[in-house]
Amino acid sequence: MPKKKFKNDHPLAIFKKSPIHGWGGFARTDIRKGKRIIEYVGEKLTKEEAEKALEDQNCYVFTLNDEFDLDGSVSWNPARYINHSCAPNCKSDVKRDRVWIYAIKNIKKGEELTYNYGHDLDEYLDRLCHCGSENCVGYMVAEEHFDTLKKLH
Ligand SMILES: [Zn+2]
Structure with a gap:
């Protein structure tokens, strides 16, 4: 992918202000469950x-793997705008050292795209979640920690 500012012309996702936080990614069309939506790109880091x-x-x-990580905080990576949610409609997946965001539900045109960022419980108090979903646990943590968090609060 060329290293340039993105044009917001992705075929499946459009990026704009989000009610969750800052900018968000939204479905430009109906997207079926299982579909790869966008690659999360960036600079390879040791x-x-x-x-x-x-x-x-x-x-x-x-x-990415045992040797490298990926820094997605670059202008040519609009996928960085996709917000975290406690009840997401997407998931991130690393395949052959590339990160993809794919749909885990059928998504309607206009819906905000979200995935669970998969944070552990370190410093979770600094990561408030405003996803607005019915079952929001209040903090951005991986689903495996939801029960622990509910016991703590
Ligand atoms: Zn939430």
């Missing part, structure tokens, strides 16, 4: 560089 990025509060770092 583990050392990634650690530094995380210390600098860069929250766009994805684990």
